Amino acid sequence: GAVVSQHPSWVICKSGTSVKIECRSLDFQATTMFWYRQFPKQSLMLMATSNEGSKATYEQGVEKDKFLINHASLTLSTLTVTSAHPEDSSFYICSVFTGAGTEAFFGQGTRLTVV
Amino acid sequence: SQQGEEDPQALSIQEGENATMNCSYKTSINNLQWYRQNSGRGLVHLILIRSNEREKHSGRLRVTLDTSKKSSSLLITASRAADTASYFCATAPIAQGAQKLVFGQGTRLTINP
Numbered sequence: 656g657a658v659v660s661q662h663p664s665w666v667i668c669k670s671g672t673s674v675k676i677e678c679r680s681l682d683f684q685a686t687t688m689f690w691y692r693q694f695p696k697q698s699l700m701l702m703a704t705s706n707e708g709s710k711a712t713y714e715q716g717v718e719k720d721k722f723l724i725n726h727a728s729l730t731l732s733t734l735t736v737t738s739a740h741p742e743d744s745s746f747y748i749c750s751v752f753t754g755a756g757t758e759a760f761f762g763q764g765t766r767l768t769v770v
Numbered sequence: 771s772q773q774g775e776e777d778p779q780a781l782s783i784q785e786g787e788n789a790t791m792n793c794s795y796k797t798s799i800n801n802l803q804w805y806r807q808n809s810g811r812g813l814v815h816l817i818l819i820r821s822n823e824r825e826k827h828s829g830r831l832r833v834t835l836d837t838s839k840k841s842s843s844l845l846i847t848a849s850r851a852a853d854t855a856s857y858f859c860a861t862a863p864i865a866q867g868a869q870k871l872v873f874g875q876g877t878r879l880t881i882n883p
Contacts, residue, residue, distance in 0.1 A: 661812075687869065698774075698858060699813075699873045748812055752869050756800050756820075756862065759871055761812040 657683035657751050661762030668739055668769055676734045676765045678705075678749030684729035685751045689759070690722075693746040705732040705749075739769040774859050774874025782880040789846045791877040793859030794839075800862045802835055803871070804844050807856045816844075816857075849881045 658681040668674050678688055686707045691699040703724055704712040711724035721743075723735040736743055746766050750759040775794045783789055795802070801820045805813040819826045819835045819842070826833045832845040846853055856878050860871040 659812075689870070696878070698875050701870060701872070704870070746810070750813075750871075758803055758815040758818050759813075759860075760815070761805075763812040764810070766810065 657681075657685070657753050657760040659749065659751050659760050659762040661749055661765050663765060664763060665766040666768070668767070670740055670769055671738055673735055673737045674739055674767060676736070676747055676749075676767075678732045678734070678762050680730045680751050683751060683753055683760075685732075686729060687752065688726060688732040689750045689752075690724065690732075690734050691748045691750065693748060693764075695746075699748065702734075702747075705734075707732075736767065739767070741769045743767065744769045774861060774872060776857075776859060776874040776877050778877060779875065780878045780880070782882060783849060785849060785851055785881050785883050787849055789849050789853070789879055789881075791844045791857055791859075791879070793842045793844070793874050795842075795859075795861045795872075795874075796840065797861075798864045799837075800864050802833075802842050803860045803862070804831075804833060804842075805858045805860060805873075807858065807876075809855075813858065846879075849879075851881050851883050853879060854881045855879060 660679045662677045688705040690702045693699045705724045705726040707726045713719045726732040748764040750761045803818045804816040830847045835842045856876045858876045859874040
């Protein structure tokens with residue numbers, strides 16, 4: 656398996672500011688990480704695929720200039736929510752696969768509240 | 771795109787009873803997985819069933835997969851209060867390299883003591 660750690664667990668920020676969320680794969684070198692967003696009482700929606708050393712791949716409808724993803728090493732991917740607005744308030748979760756066709760390992764999630 | 775549908779959306783049962791959740795999907799898959807999420811937490815993997823498997827067991831969990839109907843079910847036997855959580859099915863579509871997961875809407879399970 657893989658141990659995935661997210662930081663911070665929760666963050667409150669003011670409208671217009673930017674927030675960075677880190678996702679670390681502690682015991683597995685992940686060339687690919689996935690970022691999801693989950694609104695209250697809803698399912699997880701894939702936002703983007705983070706690729707180590709190259710550009711992230713964004714799902715349809717996700718603004719790449721608003722949700723900046725950097726995957727600079729095999730153990731760290733970051734998601735920066737730029738110019739955050741209250742509608743960006745959500746639960747953001749990252750995940751890692753250890754191989755195609757296997758289970759995913761998730762971070763504990765980050766609760767973002769924009770006020 | 772969201773492709774999984776789950777029912778029921780919410781289920782409340784007494785401790786000791788069995789809980790059954792169903793999941794349907796739309797495209798060809800490599801595997802189907804079930805996850806549990808406690809409130810405000812990350813997801814925990816429960817069980818993975820491959821497209822060539824029909825049934826799988828893990829402890830008190832039993833999962834079935836019917837690829838002809840594109841559906842799966844998760845049975846939790848002898849439920850406990852600690853089983854209270856949201857349960858999601860997730861499919862790994864073949865067309866997306868079996869690495870991207872597409873999640874169902876989830877079932878919120880409440881076990882009453």
